[in-house]
Amino acid sequence: MTFSDPAPVARTSAGDRRRWFALAIVMTAAFMDLVDVTIVNIAIPSMQRDTGATFSQIQWITAGYALAFAAGLITGGRLGDIHGRKRMFLIGIGGFTLASALCGFAANPEMLVASRILQGGMAAMMVPQVLSIVHATFPAHERGKVFGLFGMVVGLGAVSGPLLGALLTEWNLFGLEWRPIFLINLPVGIAGLVLGWKFISESKAPKALKLDLVGVVLVTLGLLMVLYPLIRGRELDWPLWGYVMMAGGIVVFGALVAYEKWKTAKDGSPLVELSLFKVKSFAAGIAVQTVFGVVMGIFFLVWTVYMQTGLGWSALRAGTTGVPFSIAVSVAAGISVQKLVPRFGRKVLQGGALVMAAGVLVYIWEADRYGADITSWQMALPLVLMGAGMGFIVAPLTDAILSDVPREHSGSASGLLNTVGQMGTALGLGLVSVVFFGVIDEKVARSQVPAEIVGAFQNSLWWVVGVLAVIFLLMFALPGKPRQHVEGADAAADGTDGTDGTDGTDGTDGTDGLGELPEREPALTS
Structure with a gap:
């Protein structure tokens, strides 16, 4: 680029701003979904009192969302490839916002369950497009930075849900009890719909596909x-x-x-692009993602029950206790992708598994030593270790899984990635019945229930340590470094001609997915 040609500079600058605006919008949508998965648990007692819901109905308020979400993810990703990722993202976020309003104004438990199922289905249309839009919009050498931000969002969403749910329930805004946990999605969703229509440009698979x-x-x-x-x-x-x-x-x-x-x-x-499993990084990463979902399914549910039922803490205290975890995930996710992975590659993810396991072991020791008298500040050390370990895993793992995936299959790959994570989480939730509830003696005196729950919590954490050991071993199948971080890699990592490696386009017009011609920059090297 020369000084005598200012027009391309203007175009690149405008395109750069547009894609970063687009990133902020899709990341906000991803955060909204992550929060919504966990925000409900903390408000269940309030829901039950207000609506008179049975235990089965309460279970379906959470399970209905999870089932609809998991069942629709692969289809949602493929619909984005076929009909356009922007279009499906807007349909998804619009439907999710509408379903949130129906949940917030539900007149009875049956309406709430149906609205949650609709909300999960709309999330399945919205969420796969997030990674697809990132994959189609950003060149390979920038995706590491972007996935680092994505990892931070995942970490914040994982523990912000219970904290936000606790605050909204405790405040009882306008006397609405639990309803604000859903209604808070309305302004966010409407803003995402309007800004997404303006700043996200369309992309789809380069060849015509059928559903x-x-x-x-x-x-x-x-x-x-x-x-x-x-x-x-x-x-x-x-x-x-x-x-x-x-x-x-x-x-x-x-x-x-x-x-x-x-x-x-x-x-x-x-619907499922089986050729993706011939890509070593994708196949190995999917296995790791599935097993890591088991860790998430076991820990977060058991941890919530341990604090509120076992220790007798309020929802607000339980929610604020997770703040160190959230901060650690966010910081570690950013550092891992931007600083550590380009230099150490796969070892960062394996180190994350070991650090997370160390945090769990510290937690087991503290739970045994302090029993029901443990305090929030005593939990800070194990939570920081666990959060840092998770941050070292989640952001680089997404990068590693999608690094070699052709852009025309990014929707299918994203849907599979999210689906196996949900399946792993569901498996973890199922195991909770065995590793946690299964070791609690329900016949003990009421005064001994906290001790029973503390013991069950420790037993569950030993299972988490075992699963993390399996994850550590599975990570040996991941590539030593994601392709864009290999020494000597440059912008041509997207293709031999400076494109994305398919047909010279991202699925639309040969641009960066935003209608602007991108200026290629030197790639990160080791």
Whole structure:
């Protein structure tokens, strides 16, 4: 670029601003979804008092969202590839906002359950587009920085939900009890809809694809058959039909693989792009993501019950106790991708697993030493270690999984990435019935219940340590460094001609996904 050609500078500057605005919008939407997954748990007692909901209905207020979300993620990602990621993002965030309003104004438990299922389905349309838009908009050498920011958002969302839910419930704004936990999504969603329409430009797969309806039915059926028994198992005392259904779900997934192979050969428009699993970084990363979801499913539920039921803490105190964890995740996520991964690669993720395990071990020791008299400040050290370890994993893992994925399949890859995470979390929630509730003696005197819960908490954490050890070993299958961080890599990592490596476009017009021609910069090197 020369000084005599100022026009390209203006275009690049405008495009750069537009894509960073777009990033802020999609990250806000991702944060809104992450918060909504956890914000409900803290307000359940208030919901039950206000609506008279039965235990089964309360369970479905949380489980209905999770089922609809997990079942629709792969389909949502593929719809973005076919019909446009911006279009599906706007449909998703608009529907999510509407569903949030229906939840907030629900007149009875049945309406609340139905609205939560709708909310989960709309989140499944919205969330896969977040990573797809990032993947289509930013060149390879900038994605590390972007995924670092994404990791920070994940960390904040993980613990901000309980804290925000506690504050909104305690404040009882306008006498609305629990309803503000849903109504708070309205201004955020409306702003995201308006700004997204303005600043996000369209991108889609470069070749015309068709929606694989048979694949949609098979993947939805398979996920429901596996997740439904896991979610309802403890309530129904783990009936035989639940195990049969889960086994049948595995058979359905086998049929899905066979059908998708046939579909690929027939017209090249499968719902699940099986060729992605030939990419080593993607296949290994998906395995790690699934098992890491188990850790999240076990820890966060057990931790909440431990503090509120075992220690007798208020929702607000339990929520504020998680602040050190949130800060540690955010700081570590930014440092890991921007500073550590370019130099040390995969070792950063493995170090994260070890640091997180060390934090869990410290927590076990403290829970044993202090029992029910443990304080919030005594929990700070293990929570900081666990948060830092999680930060070292979540942001680089997303980068590693998607680094070699062709842009035309970014929607399908993003949907798979989110789906397996949800499946892992559901498996973790199912294991809670065994590793936590399963070791509590319900016949003890009321005064001994806290001690029982403390013991169950320690037992659950030992399981978390074991799962983290498995994650550490699985990480050996990840590439030593993401492709854009390998020494000597440059902007051509997106393709041999400075493009994204597909056909010279991001799926639209050969631009950076925002209608502007990007100026390529030197890549990060080790």
